[in-house]
Amino acid sequence: QKEVEQNSGPLSVPEGAIASLNCTYSDRGSQSFFWYRQYSGKSPELIMFIYSNGDKEDGRFTAQLNKASQYVSLLIRDSQPSDSATYLCAVKESGAGSYQLTFGKGTKLSVIP
């Protein structure tokens, strides 16, 4: 049974601070890792994906992957109230024939003005 664990939160950070969201996964065969953001009443939207160990930066967002520790994180710099949402970590095996994306239960982030 593949499992993806996230702290459900809520995680509260002041505006302008760094928000750190963490995710661990059980399946060592997982190769691709995704962070989705979901606003209340809306559908999940992709923020970033990462598949190599290390950091990947995109604007205010940085994804970090450590496959040895089976750990992936998302840092949000200069947090804004508009970043308040639930963040979903998702993992999957890569390659042809592997279609299943396993989601964590999400971490609710609140950015306080």
Added chain:
Amino acid sequence: DTAVSQTPKYLVTQMGNDKSIKCEQNLGHDTMYWYKQDSKKFLKIMFSYNNKELIINETVPNRFSPKSPDKAHLNLHINSLELGDSAVYFCASSQEGYEASTDTQYFGPGTRLTVL
């Protein structure tokens, strides 16, 4: 020019009824999915179709039957609706390949199903 669309957006019905949710994607993707998101916001895969062929069929009641008339459409039919079926159902699509950039799943707006 919505990428993944679902109809209806809201569905309120009585227990025991049969209902369908439709999904269409115009991204040219070859794989489509149905997810169920319960009241605790947990997003769980139900079905996946690749080029109209069923490839993922998680443990869901056989009252749920997906149908894919072509690779741009994946519909979900639910028989004998129960209270526990109340949830938000999301359709998604992706172009499966060897790179994570092509594996990305894009979600539709969701259908909120309420069974009374």
